[in-house]
Amino acid sequence: MLESLGLDPVEERVYRFLVTTAEAEVTDLIGNLGIDAETAETVLISMRVRGLVRMVGPGRRRFTAVAPDIVLGSQLLRHQQALDWARREVDQLSEEYRDNARRRDAGRLVEVLPNRAVVREHLDHLQENARHEVLYLCRGRAVMPPVEENLAELDALRRGVEYRVIYERPLLEEQGMQANVAYGVKLGEQARAMPCLPVRLTVVDREVAVLPLVQEAGVSEPTAALVRGGQLLEALIALFEGCWERATPLRIAEDGALTEGTTPCPLGSDDLYLLSLLVAGIPDKSIATQLGVSQRTVQRRVSNIMELTGAQTRMQLAWRAATERWL
Template sequence: MLESLGLDPVEERVYRFLVTTAEADITDLIGNLAIDAETAETVLVSMRVRGLIRTVSPGRRRFAAVAPDIVLGSQLLRHQQALDWARREVERLSEEYRDNARRRDAGLLVEVLPNRVALREQLDHLQDNARHEVLYFCRGRATVMPAEENDAEPAALRRGVDYRVIYERPLLKEPGMQANVAYGVKLGEQARAVPSLPVRLTVVDREIAVLPLVQETGISEPTAALVRGGQLLEALMALFESYWERATPLRITEGGDLTEGMTPCPLGPDDLYLLSLLVAGVPDKSIATQLGIGQRTVQRRVANIVELAGAQTRTQLAWRAATERWL
């Protein structure tokens, strides 16, 4: 059982015996473990050199086991670290292999999911294994995974995966849908709305996408394409970003309701002008000269704008101003 930690079967028997008896000499090993004197001597020397046992009575040559959590625990940790490194290396090599294979065979870029069961299983699997970001086009009349049944999203949000979801406005009018979207937004989902979407779409970690192939009414089993890498995936991400830029943010009111529209801008005209200079990349010193105020005053005003905007940094301030379209 301990071979993975470097102990052969005889060494394991000796170590277990010493753990049980507290201490023993070579005669005890020969008599209790049915091994010869030469084997016992060789094993004791090897185990002492490796720190598995220690001498407790040098004159009588009695030995005791070193505590397992000390000697074997450290080996187990190093073993685990080596396994983790090997696992990451295998994943890297596997991805490199798949990338090279796809370049040689375009058919590997797209896999067809033939039915509702396969499509739903794939959507669950992709979200369960998402590491960074999930992008969604969420249309009405879902046939595979209604939004209220997407249990994988809350779990992914809680472990830090970003979700950006664009909803069709007709979908938001379906019973219970607004409460469902509001729940996701409270967990951290970034949600926006548009009048209509061209397709259903899911993109995970910018590495793989799911795109329905047939959306005609009357088709009993939906089919979808699983797209891995390549220019087709880049085109799908560009399609998402183009709709995201035009979509209207969905937010939660103080009363907890879902509402559509921009967050009211908390900045006055002077602060907005200062913000426009910041976003344009004008240095603080140049802003101070242009406004006729001191550089420290500029920094204080910027800090106040950051606070009013609910941001933590200037970068977050610029992002908030862009997404809320304050400028």
């Protein structure tokens, strides 16, 4: 079992015996492990040189094992570091292989999903394997089920996967849809709304996208394109981000209902002006000079602003000011 750490089977037996007995002489190894004197001497000398055992007792004729967490733990750490390095190299080589394969064969970039069942199967699989984020443009007649029935999304949210969803407003007017969206927001989904969306779209980890294709009139089975990498995927992500910037946040009101719009700004005009200087990256000392106050006063006012807005750091304060559109 310890061969991966550099111990052959005989050395492992000797080391385990010494761990169990605390101390032993060469004759103890011969009698208990059934090895000859020459082998015992050779093994102990080798293990002593490598720091696995040390000599103790009168005349230093007895041997004891060095603590495993000291002598083997360091080797295990080096092995783990080597494995991590090798894993990163394999991931990089795999990505290069896929990129080269896609350049040689454009068919690898886009795959057509022929019917609703296949589309749903791929969407479930992508969500189950999502690591970082899932992006949705959600129009009417969406292929995905409601959040309450979408077990893959619920599991992904529990794993910490970020969901950003933009809903088309006519879809929110459908029966039961607002309650469904409110349920998702309570679970951690970030939701926004727009009057009209250009397409239905799902992007997972910025690596793969599902884009429904044109559905002919009278044709009940939808088809979709599965897009892996390339500039087409980058364009779809840019499309989502552009819509996200223009969309209005959806929130849960005190009565539990879904509401649309940003949170009212809790800051007065003076604090908003100070916040605009912070967001612009102006140092506290320069802000103090511009406002005609001390640097300590600037820092105190910034702390008050953070307390009013619920921000823990200045970066979080700037992010919230941008997302809530206070400036």
